[in-house]
Every structure is written in structure tokens, then in C-alpha cells.
Amino acid sequence: MDAIGFERHDHSSCIRAGLDAVEQSCAERGLQLTPVRRRVLELLLEGHRAMGAYEILDILREEGMGSQPPVAYRALDFLVSHGFAHKIERLNAFVACMHPGEDHTPAFLICRSCDAVAEAHADPARGFLGQAVRETGFVVEQAVVEAVGLCPRCAGARA
Amino acid sequence: MDAIGFERHDHSSCIRAGLDAVEQSCAERGLQLTPVRRRVLELLLEGHRAMGAYEILDILREEGMGSQPPVAYRALDFLVSHGFAHKIERLNAFVACMHPGEDHTPAFLICRSCDAVAEAHADPARGFLGQAVRETGFVVEQAVVEAVGLCPRCAGARA
DNA sequence: TGATATATGTAACCATATAACATATCAAGC
DNA sequence: GCTTGATATGTTATATGGTTACATATATCA
Numbered sequence: 001m002d003a004i005g006f007e008r009h010d011h012s013s014c015i016r017a018g019l020d021a022v023e024q025s026c027a028e029r030g031l032q033l034t035p036v037r038r039r040v041l042e043l044l045l046e047g048h049r050a051m052g053a054y055e056i057l058d059i060l061r062e063e064g065m066g067s068q069p070p071v072a073y074r075a076l077d078f079l080v081s082h083g084f085a086h087k088i089e090r091l092n093a094f095v096a097c098m099h100p101g102e103d104h105t106p107a108f109l110i111c112r113s114c115d116a117v118a119e120a121h122a123d124p125a126r127g128f129l130g131q132a133v134r135e136t137g138f139v140v141e142q143a144v145v146e147a148v149g150l151c152p153r154c155a156g157a158r159a
Numbered sequence: 160m161d162a163i164g165f166e167r168h169d170h171s172s173c174i175r176a177g178l179d180a181v182e183q184s185c186a187e188r189g190l191q192l193t194p195v196r197r198r199v200l201e202l203l204l205e206g207h208r209a210m211g212a213y214e215i216l217d218i219l220r221e222e223g224m225g226s227q228p229p230v231a232y233r234a235l236d237f238l239v240s241h242g243f244a245h246k247i248e249r250l251n252a253f254v255a256c257m258h259p260g261e262d263h264t265p266a267f268l269i270c271r272s273c274d275a276v277a278e279a280h281a282d283p284a285r286g287f288l289g290q291a292v293r294e295t296g297f298v299v300e301q302a303v304v305e306a307v308g309l310c311p312r313c314a315g316a317r318a
Numbered sequence: 319t320g321a322t323a324t325a326t327g328t329a330a331c332c333a334t335a336t337a338a339c340a341t342a343t344c345a346a347g348c
Numbered sequence: 349g350c351t352t353g354a355t356a357t358g359t360t361a362t363a364t365g366g367t368t369a370c371a372t373a374t375a376t377c378a
Contacts, residue, residue, distance in 0.1 A: 006295055006297070032324080032325075032375085034325070034326090036325090036326080037325095052364085052365080053365070053366075054364075054365070054366095066326075066327070066328095067327085067328080068327070068328055068329075069365085069366065069367080070326085070327080070328080070366090070367080070368090071326075071327075071328095073365095073366065073367080074325080074326080078325095089248035089249050089303065089305070090248050090303055092334095092364080092365060092366095107287050107288075107291075109291055109295070109297045109299075111297075112300070118295070118297070120287060120290075120291055121287065122287045123287070127281075127287065128266050128279060128280065128281045128282070128304065129266075129306055131279075132266075132268055132279055132306065136165055136268070136277070136310075136311060137311035137314065137315075138165070138268045138270075138277070138306070138308055138309070138310055138311060138314075139308045139309040139314045140268075140306045140307075140308040141271070141307055141308040141309070142306070142307045142308070143304070143305070143306045143307070144248070144249055144303060144304070144305040144306075144307075145287065145302070145303070145304050146248070146302070146303040146304075147288055147291065147297070147299045147301070147302045147303075148299075148300055148301045148302070148303075149297060149298045149299040149300040149301070150297070150298040150300070151295075151297055152295060152296035152297060155296065155297075155298045156296075191344090191355080191356075193356070193357090195356090195357080196356095211333085211334080212334070212335080213333070213334075225357075225358070225359095226358090226359085227358070227359055227360080228334085228335070228336080229335090229336080229337095229357085229358080229359085230357075230358075230359095232334095232335065232336080233356080233357080237356095251333085251334060251335095251365095
């Protein structure tokens with residue numbers, strides 16, 4: 001199960017797989033995966049962790065792909081709004097999505113020690129969100145679920 | 160059930176009740192509810208919605224209780240760290256806690272139309288968080304659960 | 319090939335949050 | 349009552365995160 005992302009894995013192939021999936025999804029939906037957008041996605045996939053907008057911008061600047069904040073934010077907005085990346089509110093940072101194209105509600109496990117971020121599924125119909133809808137009539141359109149703690153490796157290292 | 164906070168209620172009595180509960184909790188735990196801290200809590204209770212740190216600071220400034228950001232942030236840090244208020248990451252804003260003193264994991268329902276915020280419980284041991292622990296060994300220390308959508312009143316007004 | 323929509327470049331700015339250091343207040347022990 | 353250490357406040361400056369506004373370019377399609 002790769003929904004939980006703390007295991008070791010073939011990272012270069014997971015970058016390629018991520019890019020391929022997004023390319024295909026863009027082709028199907030008539031979206032333009034322009035050079036900047038593609039490069040930002042690639043950086044997120046390479047980093048395999050939450051990256052700040054300005055951290056990404058710094059890299060883009062070095063590579064001559066734009067030097068002002070809107071360049072990074074626009075690319076990130078594109079990726080996030082089409083489900084190719086997610087924003088981690090807790091960190092004011094962004095990660096590549098592990099299930100691009102699929103409609104899903106992500107839930108994140110954030111290690112406070114090594115900054116690794118794993119994406120799991122949070123079924124909004126179940127658990128407290130479904131309950132809230134049933135009890136109050138609140139209409140959930142979008143949900144943020146983020147847990148901060150220690151990943152298995154860091155938890156083990158401390159014990 | 161007042162865990163879900165969209166119903167009409169006697170707001171002045173809920174402000175008093177909130178202040179009383181926090182005062183008592185501070186007395187029991189030897190915490191100093193200083194004038195600034197108390198006033199910030201009162202503002203959050205009065206507002207009954209998520210308020211930004213600078214919005215609070217503006218009011219403090221008018222009242223002559225401090226004029227620089229750290230004044231507001233320190234009071235908010237005190238309230239948050241002792242469970243008397245919560246930060247809504249999604250909004251970069253703060254709300255008074257509805258269950259001060261009790262140990263709990265809050266879950267928020269945020270109306271994008273009227274900005275009302277209701278606090279519900281999210282039992283971290285159940286739902287996806289418990290599952291994540293069982294499957295991966297990730298140690299959850301703190302969880303952020305925030306749903307954005309329409310409260311019953313605004314949903315009704317649109318239909 | 320011209321009209322429209324979409325994407326990019328850039329400057330200026332606003333919003334959120336913290337670091338660092340000085341000063342004041344409080345509580346406890348002598 | 350005075351000293352000492354801990355806690356709280358005041359203030360300056362700065363770091364970090366994000367947006368507005370407007371000009372320019374590129375793509376798409378009739």
C-alpha cells in the first residue's frame with residue numbers, strides 16, 4: 001500500500017510515474033502543462049516533502065524560469081486546483097499529490113523531526129465529517145486533515 | 160448539544176461561561192490570566208468567529224493595551240498552548256475554545272459564506288488517524304481537522 | 319489573420335509571524 | 349524588606365508568506 005508513504009521506494013521511478021500520470025491527465029482534460037508548471041511539479045516530486053513557495057521560487061530563479069513570487073504561486077495554484085499537488089496549511093508549504101487525477105480527500109501525516117510528509121486517504125463521508133453533516137446540515141465542500149507527530153523511523157530512533 | 164455551534168444561543172451568557180471556565184482553569188493550574196490575555200480571550204468569545212492576530216491587535220491598540228504584533232501573538236500563544244483557544248490554519252486566524260480545560264482534538268466546520276466557525280470533536284483514535292497509527296507506526300501528537308463549506312443557514316439561503 | 323482566452327513577466331505592496339533585547343512585575347527565600 | 353530568579357510586557361526591526369495590478373506574450377479558433 002503506497003498511500004502511506006514512509007516506506008523506502010524507488011524514488012526515480014516514482015517521479016517518472018507522477019509526471020506521466022499528470023501529463024496524461026492534462027492531455028485528457030485539455031490542460032496546459034507548461035514548462036514552469038511542469039518544472040514545479042518535478043521539483044515537488046523530487047523533493048518528496050513539503051516545499052515552500054519561496055524555496056521553489058529560488059530554484060526557478062537559478063534556472064532562469066522566473067524570479068517573482070507570482071510565477072511560483074501561479075504554477076502552484078494550477079497544480080493544486082487540478083489536484084496534482086496539495087497545500088499543507090500547517091506548514092504553509094506544498095507537496096506533490098500521490099494520486100493525481102483521482103478525486104480524493106487527502107490526509108497528511110507530517111513528521112516534525114525529519115519533515116517527511118505522507119499522504120493517506122480521509123474518507124469525508126465517514127468519521128466525524130459525515131457525522132457533522134448528519135447532525136447539523138453543514139455542507140462540507142473541502143476538508144483539511146493534517147496530523148503532526150513522529151514517523152516510524154524517527155519514533156524508533158528516539159525510543 | 161453545543162459542540163456544534165451553528166444554533167442560536169444566548170451569546171452573552173456563553174461569553175461569561177467561557178471566561179469563567181478559563182479563569183477557573185487558570186486558578187487550578189497556577190496560570191496567570193493577565194489583563195491582555197483576558198481581554199484577547201474576551202474578544203474571541205465576543206466575536207464568536209475566527210479573528211486574525213492583527214485584527215485583535217488593532218482593538219488592543221485602540222484600547223491602549225499594546226500596539227506591536229508580539230503583544231497579540233504572545234497572548235494568543237498563551238491561550239492556544241493551554242487549550243483556551245485554537246488556531247484555524249486554513250484562515251490564519253484564531254477562535255475561542257468551546258471546551259476549555261478539557262483535553263480534546265478539535266475539528267472545525269468553517270462556513271465560507273458567513274465565516275462562522277463551529278467546533279466539533281474529532282476523536283483521533285478513531286477514523287483515519289487511528290488507522291494510520293495501526294498501519295504505519297506514525298505517532299500522532301497533534302491533529303488539524305478543518306472542513307470548509309456552507310453552514311446550514313447559508314446552505315438554506317442559497318437553495 | 320484577427321479576436322479572444324490563457325499564460326507569463328515584473329514592480330509594488332499587503333499580511334502574517336518572529337527575533338532580539340530592554341524593562342517591568344511577580345513570587346519565594348533569606 | 350531585599351534580593352533573586354522566573355515570568356510577563358514594551359518596542360524595534362525583520363523575516364516569511366501571499367496578492368494586486370498592469371504590461372506583454374503565446375495559444376486557440378473562427
